[in-house]
Amino acid sequence: MIPAIPVDPERRRQVASALRAVLPERCVLHDPEDTRPYECDGLAAYRQLPMIVTLPDNEEQVLAILKVCRELKVPIVPRGAGTGLSGGAQPLADGVVISTARLNRILRVEPYARTAVVQPGVRNLAISEAAAPFGLYYAPDPSSQIACTIGGNVAENSGGVHCLKYGLTVHNVLRVRVCTMEGDVIELGGDGLDSPGLDLLAVFIGSEGMLGIVTEVTVKLVPKPALAQVIMASFDDVVTGGNAVASVIAAGIIPAGLEMMDRTSSRMVEPFVKAGYDLDAAAILLCEADGTALEVAEEIERMTEVLQQAGASAIAVSQNEAERLRFWSGRKNAFPAAGRISADYYCMDGTIPRKHLAHVLSRIEEMQDTYGLRCANVFHAGDGNMHPLIMFDANKPGELQRAEDFGAAILALCVEVGGTITGEHGVGVEKIDSMCVQFGANELEAFFTVKRAFDPAMLLNPNKAVPTLQRCAEMGKMRVSGGVLPFADLPRF
Amino acid sequence: MQQILEQFQDQVRTAAAGKAALRIRGGGSKDWYGQRLDGEVLDTRPYAGIVDYEPTELVITARCGTPLAEIEAVLAERRQMLAFEPPHFAHFGGGGATLGGTIAAGLSGPRRASSGALRDFVLGAKLLDGKGDVLTFGGQVMKNVAGYDVSRLLAGSLGTLGLLLEVSVKVLPLAYREATLRFEMNEVDAIRKLNEWGGQPLPISASCWVDGVLALRLSGARAAVDAAIRSLGTAHGGHIMPDCAAFWASLREQRHAFFDGDAPLWRLSVPSTCGAIVLGGPQLIEWGGAQRWLRAAGDAATAERIRATVKACGGHATLFRGGDKSVGVFQPLAPAVAKIHERLKAGFDPSNIFNPGRMY
Numbered sequence: 001m002i003p004a005i006p007v008d009p010e011r012r013r014q015v016a017s018a019l020r021a022v023l024p025e026r027c028v029l030h031d032p033e034d035t036r037p038y039e040c041d042g043l044a045a046y047r048q049l050p051m052i053v054t055l056p057d058n059e060e061q062v063l064a065i066l067k068v069c070r071e072l073k074v075p076i077v078p079r080g081a082g083t084g085l086s087g088g089a090q091p092l093a094d095g096v097v098i099s100t101a102r103l104n105r106i107l108r109v110e111p112y113a114r115t116a117v118v119q120p121g122v123r124n125l126a127i128s129e130a131a132a133p134f135g136l137y138y139a140p141d142p143s144s145q146i147a148c149t150i151g152g153n154v155a156e157n158s159g160g161v162h163c164l165k166y167g168l169t170v171h172n173v174l175r176v177r178v179c180t181m182e183g184d185v186i187e188l189g190g191d192g193l194d195s196p197g198l199d200l201l202a203v204f205i206g207s208e209g210m211l212g213i214v215t216e217v218t219v220k221l222v223p224k225p226a227l228a229q230v231i232m233a234s235f236d237d238v239v240t241g242g243n244a245v246a247s248v249i250a251a252g253i254i255p256a257g258l259e260m261m262d263r264t265s266s267r268m269v270e271p272f273v274k275a276g277y278d279l280d281a282a283a284i285l286l287c288e289a290d291g292t293a294l295e296v297a298e299e300i301e302r303m304t305e306v307l308q309q310a311g312a313s314a315i316a317v318s319q320n321e322a323e324r325l326r327f328w329s330g331r332k333n334a335f336p337a338a339g340r341i342s343a344d345y346y347c348m349d350g351t352i353p354r355k356h357l358a359h360v361l362s363r364i365e366e367m368q369d370t371y372g373l374r375c376a377n378v379f380h381a382g383d384g385n386m387h388p389l390i391m392f393d394a395n396k397p398g399e400l401q402r403a404e405d406f407g408a409a410i411l412a413l414c415v416e417v418g419g420t421i422t423g424e425h426g427v428g429v430e431k432i433d434s435m436c437v438q439f440g441a442n443e444l445e446a447f448f449t450v451k452r453a454f455d456p457a458m459l460l461n462p463n464k465a466v467p468t469l470q471r472c473a474e475m476g477k478m479r480v481s482g483g484v485l486p487f488a489d490l491p492r493f
Numbered sequence: 494m495q496q497i498l499e500q501f502q503d504q505v506r507t508a509a510a511g512k513a514a515l516r517i518r519g520g521g522s523k524d525w526y527g528q529r530l531d532g533e534v535l536d537t538r539p540y541a542g543i544v545d546y547e548p549t550e551l552v553i554t555a556r557c558g559t560p561l562a563e564i565e566a567v568l569a570e571r572r573q574m575l576a577f578e579p580p581h582f583a584h585f586g587g588g589g590a591t592l593g594g595t596i597a598a599g600l601s602g603p604r605r606a607s608s609g610a611l612r613d614f615v616l617g618a619k620l621l622d623g624k625g626d627v628l629t630f631g632g633q634v635m636k637n638v639a640g641y642d643v644s645r646l647l648a649g650s651l652g653t654l655g656l657l658l659e660v661s662v663k664v665l666p667l668a669y670r671e672a673t674l675r676f677e678m679n680e681v682d683a684i685r686k687l688n689e690w691g692g693q694p695l696p697i698s699a700s701c702w703v704d705g706v707l708a709l710r711l712s713g714a715r716a717a718v719d720a721a722i723r724s725l726g727t728a729h730g731g732h733i734m735p736d737c738a739a740f741w742a743s744l745r746e747q748r749h750a751f752f753d754g755d756a757p758l759w760r761l762s763v764p765s766t767c768g769a770i771v772l773g774g775p776q777l778i779e780w781g782g783a784q785r786w787l788r789a790a791g792d793a794a795t796a797e798r799i800r801a802t803v804k805a806c807g808g809h810a811t812l813f814r815g816g817d818k819s820v821g822v823f824q825p826l827a828p829a830v831a832k833i834h835e836r837l838k839a840g841f842d843p844s845n846i847f848n849p850g851r852m853y
Contacts, residue, residue: 110766111692112688112689112692112766113688113764113765113766114688114691114692134692135692135693136692156638157638157642159636163635163636164635167609167613168636170613170642170645171609171613180829182829184829184832185829186827186829186830186833187827187830188830190762190807190808190809191763191764191807191808192762192763192764192765192783192807192808192809193605193606193610193762193765193780193783193784194610194649194762195762195809196809196811196823196824196825196826197823197826197830197831197834197852197853198646198649198650198653198654198834198837198852199599199612199645199646199648199649199650200646200830200833202612202642202645202646202648203641203642203643203645203646205642206638206641206642207641223692223693223694223695224694225694226694245549246549247549249548249549249550249551249666250548250549250571252572252666252667252669253666254665254666291694291714291717292694292716292717292720294714294716294717294720295713295714295716295717297716298714298715298716298717299714351632351634351635351636351637352634353547353550353552353633353634354549354550355547355549355550380636383634383635383636384550384634384635384636385634385635385636418632418633418634419632419634420632420634420636420637420638420639421639422637422638422639423634423636423637423638424636424638425638426638427638427639427640431639435639435640438639438640439629439639439640440629442622442626442627442628443628443629443630443640446622446628446630446643446840446841447640447641447643449836449837449840449841450641450643450646450837450840451641452836452840453833453836453837453840454833456836465640466640466641
């Protein structure tokens with residue numbers, strides 16, 4: 001944890017007065033009482049009071065804020081709903097937060113074109129709700145979708161439990177309208193399926209708010225499947241479970257969702273959600289099919305056969321929507337459940353080639369002894385994205401440090417087997433030091449090339465996501481903690 | 494392979510020192526594509542071979558010089574495919590397409606509208622930059638948000654940012670069943686129907702309208718394809734097209750009769766909902782209405798007219814093959830976007846050696 005830096009009151013007066021000259025009074029917050037709610041995002045252990053928070057009503061005001069900040073050389077931190085888990089929206093003591101809270105209008109839903117044009121502060125789920133009357137929806141469904149915004153999704157390239165079949169944000173956004181730090185308004189992508197020149201849209205999505213401020217997003221809408229059904233399969237050991245996932249893929253099936261939980265996880269969530277999980281199983285696999293009734297029936301039959309041949313010890317198929325949601329409930333509530341049985345917990349987000357699952361899980365099991373801490377594993381099995389939850393108690397001397405070391409060791413292991421330190425939560429401030437494990441000096445320099453191409457003054461969300469070489473040399477350690485998260489009631493990952 | 498890589502590095506460093514252009518070339522199957530060819534050829538074909546293929550991980554990794562045909566054959570053995578259906582363009586005078594050239598060209602085939610573009614499937618890349626350093630971006634996993642997504646930026650970059658050494662691509666299983674329906678339909682009705690059907694849960698995997706006939710490919714679970722054949726066939730008078738694989742291949746490879754002859758070929762990328770775009774000259778419509786091929790003159794006046802019309806529809810036009818390239822092969826960029834392009838180029842390729850002028 002980094003100690004908070006005090007805000008310089010003189011500088012705040014200067015910048016606030018410049019901002020008030022170009023914005024309505026209500027759009028500029030500078031009293032600590034008003035800016036306190038912005039001191040952290042979902043990574044609650046890191047708190048920093050921002051110098052000033054702005055809440056622009058429109059693109060013109062965004063440009064005015066950028067102009068003031070450019071002239072006074074004030075760094076900017078963009079912020080959506082603040083549900084991010086890696087501190088990407090963590091404020092700066094000498095910086096201005098641009099909140100998209102007031103840019104929250106759905107501008108158009110076009111059923112014939114199957115697109116929606118929305119402002120960045122629109123909530124992910126609100127898009128699907130607006131599209132529902134037309135039998136359409138926006139596919140990426142991060143578990144925080146009732147609160148998180150599309151602007152934040154663009155910044156993080158958010159996924160969801162259905163991204164194996166339906167893709168990530170990058171596959172479902174057609175166009176973004178962006179204000180650059182230099183004051184240009186640019187459009188990346190378009191209303192067609194491609195645009196001339198380099199694919200800047202692809203590099204902009206997932207750029208963690210470091211390349212521009214989004215003022216408008218066109219998303220793709222897809223037909224809502226008529227039906228979904230999920231299989232819950234039990235396995236006596238995780239290796240068999242992992243191999244079963246491979247068998248499903250090898251059979252030419254791309255399930256709508258494919259998730260795994262280890263026994264520690266199922267025992268952790270069952271008292272909480274009463275999903276009816278098989279608590280003796282070493283691993284539980286949830287395997288979902290969606291589509292028309294005929295399609296689902298065909299796929300469920302095929303998946304059941306494959307899972308049986310792969311050695312499932314028990315198989316249950318959801319018979320109605322209520323049961324389907326119940327099967328999923330434990331998987332979606334692993335985070336809050338961990339909070340009930342442990343004072344603190346640390347959620348990791350590495351991705352590995354799935355073939356290394358058994359190796360990685362057994363190494364994590366060994367590490368539990370090494371670090372003297374328990375770890376529950378939930379796993380987006382279809383795409384290799386792991387979420388080990390390390391449980392600890394920050395009040396016990398040494399446990400925090402051990403949890404951090406445990407987490408860093410897991411991420412290093414993910415990189416070692418050919419994976420990555422973050423599958424979907426982003427680097428932010430949380431994993432910035434682990435970037436030094438995954439990338440060398442040349443790659444980091446290339447990232448700065450990208451950064452400078454969009455923001456030569458380096459004022460947008462500085463010191464996040466991409467570490468300087470100097471920082472890598474100094475390599476520190478960080479953690480998530482607190483027991484109490486903001487949005488603690490939100491389902492996670 | 495290490496030796497070949499070192500030769501590449503030498504060639505790049507020498508070129509950089511002398512600020513001499515290098516023309517990165519695989520099979521040369523798309524030499525005709527893009528603005529300008531310049532410089533000494535750097536032949537990528539010796540750096541070939543599949544590095545890793547795990548069917549159950551849905552990922553293949555191969556070196557840039559690997560023939561595209563080899564990759565497709567290996568995937569087909571395991572009933573998998575490159576879902577973006579890239580064209581080979583082997584019959585336009587060059588050799589066989591390579592993986593590196595395919596990724597650099599960034600062209601997607603008939604399945605684009607339903608499965609996604611080439612760039613959607615790029616997971617990771619190794620790049621030789623303008624200083625002769627090897628950079629690794631992305632990886633072999635489907636979810637990866639560490640650092641900017643440079644590998645996807647390289648897709649379609651026409652080799653202007655560096656030499657793609659190795660690429661990891663997501664693959665998908667072949668459909669359990671595939672069939673094509675054929676409808677007699679005029680252009681306006683075809684565009685309307687394609688957009689209406691696009692909003693329904695139908696297993697459409699490709700579409701093509703040309704000469705009053707709409708072809709619709711259905712791919713997916715047997716039940717889904719059979720149900721769609723029944724409902725669409727009955728309601729709209731569609732008939733099963735025999736030998737449909739050959740038809741879609743001829744479309745992808747531009748061996749279809751529409752593409753015959755020397756008339757310049759324009760590619761119009763527009764919102765799928767755009768009505769008939771009257772520009773003179775025959776058109777072929779793909780991607781549910783979002784990609785339209787036009788045979789028209791390639792002179793300055795025609796180019797201006799086409800670009801203005803297409804821009805007004807919300808799209809852009811490429812002088813894909815033939816014509817007078819001095820009119821600009823690609824639609825000009827907005828100045829603020831062009832500025833970002835120039836900075837990226839200068840950052841990755843400070844001596845401006847890689848395919849200079851191939852894109853703009």
